Amino acid sequence: MITKNRIQQAEEALQQTKESMNERFRLGYHIMAPANWINDPNGLVQYKGEYHVFYQHHPYDENWGPMHWGHVKSKDLVHWEHLPIALAPGDVCDSDGCFSGSAVDNDGELTLIYTGHHYTDKKNDVFYQNQNIAVSTDGVTFEKVGENPVIVAPPEDSTHHFRDPKVWKHEDTWYMILGNQSIEEQSGRVILYKSSDLRKWEYIGVLAQSDGSHGFMWECPDFFEMDGKYVLMLSPQGMEADGDNYNNLFQTGYFVGDYQYETNLFQHGSFIELDHGHDFYAVQTFLDDKGRRIAIGWMDMWEADMPTKKDGWCGALTLPRELKLTSDNKVLMNPVEELTLLRELEHDVCADKSISGTHLVEEKGDLLEINVEFDLNLTSASSVGVKLRGAKEEETILTYDIKEQKLILDCSKSGKKEDSVRRVSLQSDSKLSLQVFIDRSSIEVFANEGQKTMTSRIYPTEERAGIEIFAEGGEALVADCTYWNLKDIWK
Incomplete structure (x- = not known):
């Protein structure tokens, strides 16, 4: 009792x-x-x-x-x-x-x-x-x-x-x-x-x-x-x-x-x-x-x-x-495969498209799954990645440095002003696949079918402006880029 x-x-x-x-x-x-x-x-x-x-x-x-x-x-x-x-x-x-x-x-x-x-x-x-x-x-x-x-x-x-x-x-x-x-x-x-x-x-x-x-x-x-x-x-x-x-x-x-x-x-x-x-x-x-x-x-x-x-x-x-x-x-x-049950609206952003600089998709949603695949055999860029843009200055940046073969997560403008960057070696010769789950105050990254993962809390205060796919120092072939708005299970 x-x-x-x-x-x-x-x-x-x-x-x-x-x-x-x-x-x-x-x-x-x-x-x-x-x-x-x-x-x-x-x-x-x-x-x-x-x-x-x-x-x-x-x-x-x-x-x-x-x-x-x-x-x-x-x-x-x-x-x-x-x-x-x-x-x-x-x-x-x-x-x-x-x-x-x-x-x-x-x-x-x-x-x-x-x-x-x-x-x-x-x-x-x-x-x-x-x-x-x-x-x-x-x-x-x-x-x-x-x-x-x-x-x-x-x-x-x-x-x-x-x-x-x-x-x-x-x-x-x-x-x-x-x-x-x-x-x-x-x-x-x-x-x-x-x-x-x-x-x-x-x-x-x-x-x-x-x-x-x-x-x-x-x-x-x-x-x-x-x-x-x-x-x-x-x-x-x-x-x-x-x-x-x-x-x-x-x-x-x-x-x-x-x-x-x-x-x-x-x-x-x-x-x-x-x-x-x-x-x-x-x-x-x-x-x-x-x-x-x-x-x-x-x-x-x-x-x-x-x-x-x-x-x-x-x-x-x-x-x-x-x-x-x-x-x-x-x-x-x-x-786990059951997480596809969260998916609501599907957005096919681009497939087999060569980009140089940035490709911005306007998206204000804060519950997202993003799947991006870069064909590195047809890429001359020095780095590629995904950026979550805030309406003004906030951003969460996931970069793959092709020469150094490192995946870099930068949360310095997403509520982590100190100790904001994490790096991990990731060998990726022909393709780079990134599966990214965004919740209101978290990001979970699964690279190349789980060879490396990166999990961090983020604390954005601005409204989201969109998802930016980028290539720096040359061109990159985006083999596929699809994202989904995800449901809120608690509402």
Whole structure:
């Protein structure tokens, strides 16, 4: 009853904020909370034929605070419905927060596995963490189990950083990985447990650990098999920037390798950054009934400027993306095919047309999908790209430097005055394809069928003037340019 009262209070606080919320930057087709703060996606799962996504949520404030679990569901990964808050902190097992975790369908019982957060000295950020579960038979109302915490404390060679459980089943056994920090090296690692019933867990050991160059803590780990290989995704804290790589405060990336359950031996290659925009963190994945590995990340970044806080809300999740593994062990991310359901008006701008300078299409819409393909074999220009023009000075520029073979996203005139440019190497010899999703305050770029992605929040204040396709330093052949106005799923 206490938990239900806390959830009811949180829902009432959300409703109160929602009534006064400024909607200028509210997204049209992304997952957001009804109001106030969200960060990490949690508990991505398909349950009784519907997709469920939970998220870290502070329903009382637009800033981070005591974490609850917000909740949405969908039948098609496109049209989302807000459900009541699933978890509220304040019990003995999670006194100061229900931190990130995962969800599994345990023979019809939807089980959430999450980290309980407890401050012993909040002013100095001194805390301890444990692992808990909550269960539901309707997918809406959850009860924390009496056995909580199901894992009381981390292993002895660990610091107090011990969070973000990801749970899956292999054969007849449940496995759990956790983000952790070794006490000796003070470096990030992922540790492994196993269980027969989700209640009693046995510690197995370290699955993977930083070699000293991958940060002081690994958050939000995920581990899964793809095409005979194993992928470990994680979000390292404390990696140093290296040229065009690792330019955000914290990173998200992956290792690919071979794994043996019998020995807990994961032999892997080097760490690869997953997205090269400004705002992508804490990605989580799940396997759906079509056999697809689908990923969703937090579409913001710690310590970034977040203008929507003034409006009574903060934070959003990325579009769902299907993952595929290439023969050389690179992960590709592309929008799930269901996102074509968002398309309304289609506009064929040009096909097989040579341009020099700019080609402007007047378009005032702020929910758009743009698909452009350049034929680089018939291009003499030094760079090509797409520009989103504001009515006066604002613009978001996506440029491909053909000589340097780099994709460049410049948001300096779209609400990111500092730290505004991101670059990523992209080999593109014969063609360049760009699939770009624009929402009111976000841009997501998928280049060459997901070889590279760039995700950033933008905050334009001017009315949009149009879409500009450009070629600099010569001519470029635009093989195709089509765009769609997209529907607002929340209206």
